[in-house]
Amino acid sequence: MTYGVALKLDHGLVFMTDTRTNAGLDNISTYKKMFTWVDEGESVVTILCAGNLATTQSVVSLIDERMKAPSERSPSILGLPSMFQVARLVGNTLKEVIAANAQAGQKADSAFNATIIVGGQVAGSEPRLFLVYPEGNFIEAGDDTPFFQIGETKYGRPILVRAFDRGMSFEAAAKLLLVSFDSTIKANLSVGLPLDMALYEAGSLKGGLTRRFEATDPYYHATSDGWGVALKAAFDHLPDVAL
Amino acid sequence: MTYGVALKLDHGLVFMTDTRTNAGLDNISTYKKMFTWVDEGESVVTILCAGNLATTQSVVSLIDERMKAPSERSPSILGLPSMFQVARLVGNTLKEVIAANAQAGQKADSAFNATIIVGGQVAGSEPRLFLVYPEGNFIEAGDDTPFFQIGETKYGRPILVRAFDRGMSFEAAAKLLLVSFDSTIKANLSVGLPLDMALYEAGSLKGGLTRRFEATDPYYHATSDGWGVALKAAFDHLPDVAL
Known part of the structure; x- marks a missing residue:
């Protein structure tokens, strides 16, 4: 499993x-699931991947043009005139990889499926955020639901629904995501630390701050512990049911 | 779907x-999913059902001995010497109903499966709580995990994990469950009001307080609104991530 969130x-x-x-409970590994392409002043694209690792790695390699020699690469994802075109490219690449793998037939328990969040900005337009399905089609985050979750979405959703506010600062958003991830990690063994975070400042058209929260990260632990205490206090503060 | 919880x-x-x-999104109804049998001074048994409604209603009817004339009924679930035997009876009945329905083959989309929580007390022993699987086998709630959830368990789990305390009062427990249900109802359309609650006081060996929270219940709304505010305040109170 995986848990990934993007907020607009x-x-x-x-x-x-x-x-x-993980491939079963007895075979877990650590892999990056977040990838960013930057053409400073022109476009910035970040993707989050959930699903079959062979599929998503293949998609990333194709977008990266890793079939070419390193010196000849110029990822086509960066030359596009709009984020809609970027989402189309990711969707088509994803669909093709799944179709190519499926030709040989399904041998393992897990499907070849994957879901990808695509977000970023192209010069001349606003930042946009998309959720791309294994079929290659996609939806865009709107004003009513300005965030997307992929993977194990349920445990971490209640706090997002309650505390998300599109006017919030990056600092508050990072805190919100840590709380949401903490609830998920406490409940699902297949979601685990370290966590990767990336920020993109609207209009900057350059790579933003990235941070990895390791299992030993003091802020992660302060948030997790502090949230437990705060939640308990909030709960105790609610009036009991009169029975 | 369904959401059911029992706390020990x-x-x-x-x-x-x-x-x-619900049978699809366009066909929803309201049905009781909680049933209690009482033989005052001897035994009290409550069950919560999740899964195929035809299966669980059939199980309840069989336990109720509704195949007999009303005057001849004396539910066998009440004459048993231990809660372990009660759980076995429920498990065997459930397994038989599923097997009988499956004989004719599966025609609809949904399976005949169901899961049942069984709790109660038999004179001479402590109260016990079991989770019965469609295969008829079951597990008992222990000191480390003294609660069970069935149905749509994920959205409401984080607050249970954080705030449950086996020494808590009935009033606090009712509040905890309302918060857990509120998080679930906000996220999954197939879990809906009204909510049924039943309390059983250890050693009483008689039917306890029951209460139905209707959609208009002022306490339910006070809890839901109050929890939103309290959660937001708790969140704002956590230190932001230093970026």
């Missing part, structure tokens, strides 16, 4: 994902 | 379940 704020975009992959 | 407290047992059933 007034200030820009915030991405967070865990790094645990 | 030092003071006794607390059960809560929603009442929404």
Whole structure:
């Protein structure tokens, strides 16, 4: 499993994902699931991947043009005139990879499917955020639901629904995501630390701050512990049911 | 879907379940999913059902001995010497109903499966709580995990994990369950009001307080609104991430 979230704020975009992959409970590894392409002043694209690792790695390699020699690469994802075109490119690449793998037939338990969040900005337009399905089609985050979750979405959703506010600062958004990830990590073994976070400041058209929260990260632990205490206090403060 | 929870407290047992059933999104109804049998001074048994409604209603009817004339009924679930035997009876009945329905083959999209929480007390022993699987086998709530959830368990789990305490009062437990149900109802359309709650006081060996929270219940709304505010305040109070 995986847990990934992207928020569309007034200030820009915030991405967070865990790094645990698993093939069964007895075979877990750590892999990056967040990738960013930057053409400073022109376009910035970040993707979060959930699903079959062979599929998503293949998609990333194709977008990166890793079939070419390193010196000849110029990822086509960066030359496009709009984020809609970027989402189309990711969707088509994803669909092709799944179709190519499926030709040989399904041998393992897990499907070849994957879901990808695509967010970023192209010069001349606003930042945009898309959720791309394994079929290659996609939806865009709107004003009513300005965030997307992929993977194990349920445990971390209640706090997002309650505390998300598109006017919030990057600092508050990072805190919100840590709380949402903490609830998920406490409940699902297949979502695990370290966590990768990336911020993109609207209009900057350059790579933003990235941060990895390791299992030993003091802020992560302060948030997790502090949230437990705060939640308990909030709960105790609610009036009991009169029975 | 369904959401049902049973807590094993030092003071006794607390059960809560929603009442929404659905066959697709366009066909929803309200049905009781909680049933209690009482033989005062001897034994008290409550069950919560999740899964195929035809299966669970059939199980309840068989336990109720509704194949006999009303005057001849004396539910065998009440004459048993231990809660372990009660759980076995429920498990065997459930397994038989599923097997009988499956004989004719599966025609609809949904499976015949169901999961049942069984809790109660038989004179001479402590209160006990079991989770019965469609295969008829079951597990018992222990000291480390003294509660069970069935149905749509994920959205409401984080607050249970954080705030449950087996020494808590019935009033606090009712509040905890309302918060857990509120998080679930906000996220999954197939879990809906009204909610049924039942309390069983350890050692009482008689039917305890029951309460139905309707959609208009002022306490339910006070809890839901109050929890939103309290959660937001708790979140704002956590230190932001220093970026």
